Amino acid sequence: MNRSERHGGVVVVGGGLGGLVSAIHLAEGGEKVTLFESGKELGGRAITRDEGSFRFNLGPRALYCKGAAAATLDQWGIELTGGIPRGSGGLVMRRGKVHALPAGMLSLLKTSAFTVSDKVQIGRLLASLLKLNPQPLRGVSVAEWLDDLAIGPGPRALMEALVRLTTYVHAPHLVSAGFALGQIQLALGHGVRYLDGGWQRMVERLAQVASDAGVTIRRGASISGLVGTDAVRGVRLQDGTEYGAEAVFLAVAPGRVSRFLQRWDKNPIHKTLDQLIAVRMSCLDIGLDSLPRPKSIFALGLDEPTYFSVHSHYAALAEGNRALIHVAAYLAPDQHSGDVEQLEAVLDLVQPTWRDREARRFYYPGLTVAHAVPLAENRGCRVSNRVPGLPGVYLVGDWVGDEGMLADAVFASARRAARQLTEQRCARAA
Ligand SMILES: Cc1cc2nc3c(=O)[nH]c(=O)nc-3n(C[C@H](O)[C@H](O)[C@H](O)COP(=O)(O)OP(=O)(O)OC[C@H]3O[C@@H](n4cnc5c(N)ncnc54)[C@H](O)[C@@H]3O)c2cc1C
Incomplete structure (x- = not known):
């Protein structure tokens, strides 16, 4: 038998950037908000691992200085320090050689x-x-x-x-x-910023703003389904408890949304979600005791889709002379994983003898950077914030909306979804 908890406010599912930003907008708009995150920690793909002398983001991270995310953080008084990478010291890799980046x-x-x-x-x-x-x-x-x-x-x-x-x-x-x-x-x-301490700093500050605004955050609480038939009226937790809500914000991956909406299998949203093409990359995140070539801090592949950047050159991510480097390969839509040898070959080219100085490494063969490529055939529009014909559900993420990309798309979709809920309430009250 299902246990039931009466609630009434808005439930946000997912404690990554999308869930946190949605929760803050909703609480600022006067809503009573509960956020459920299945993991022990908040942050989702924006987490940073603290590994001794290194702070490892999950792959390379750059906050666009004039994007929707930076503007919103600014509005909430969240100041994040870090450095803005400049082109100087940059290289391009072509036919097995390095050259100056123009x-x-x-x-x-x-x-x-x-x-x-x-x-x-x-x-x-x-x-x-x-x-x-x-x-x-x-x-x-x-x-x-x-x-x-x-x-x-x-x-x-x-x-x-x-x-x-x-x-x-x-x-x-x-x-x-x-x-x-x-x-x-x-x-x-306008430049991008690498953040001191990693993106976890952004997550921590957002979580603080959310708590100050009255959001209840429940970590280690996994949602297994939605409650309702003609409209969504709450969520079901993994332990069977039903939690009533006037609206549910889903700030999780589209595959998870699809499973939540299984009961509405005729809904056209399923076709839209099935057609999304994910943006993926393979990443070798590596900490060195020192850099063999301290001036070679950035390199872009021209005949291979590769990337190299010493993030600790601009942001506080490694102690002392140590260097935190992200080497990556951008994957084509039909490629689900890359290979580590390709990334090690980039290091051999840009930082020869790096192997003698390796202190720590994490290799990810295929990380999902964003769940949807903005396609030319759709004029870049991804999924709408609302599920057609199913009131009560709002979607948030880097696969939602037609504004910006990456974290900027997450922030923009969260703001838009919260605004839509307010408009809905005003329309009902009028
Ligand atoms: C390698 C890499 C590089 C990137 N670089 C950049 C960059 O340079 N600039 C930029 O702007 N963006 C970048 N991004 C993208 C950015 O990190 C993401 O767009 C953003 O973090 C996504 O946030 P989100 O909240 O939408 O999703 P997620 O971070 O995926 O969060 C979803 C959350 O939902 C939780 N969850 C899932 N299922 C459930 C459930 N059933 N119940 C409760 N909780 C659940 C998960 O545990 C997770 O915490 C990068 C991403 C990657 C992977």
């Missing part, structure tokens, strides 16, 4: 990665990228956009690497060029 006109002139005519095209591109309007490119794929630019293979490889760097997507034929250009403009125009 981050500005001087490095473009100097780099040995490109021919003179390539450099002219890249110079023009770099000068125009920040001025272009991304909006008309929403329904165009990155591959089509680059075809239209009629640039040579070298500049094209650089553009594709920039798209991967700023979106994490390695699918130029699918991803919306408008979204990719928007991300490039955010990164090159």
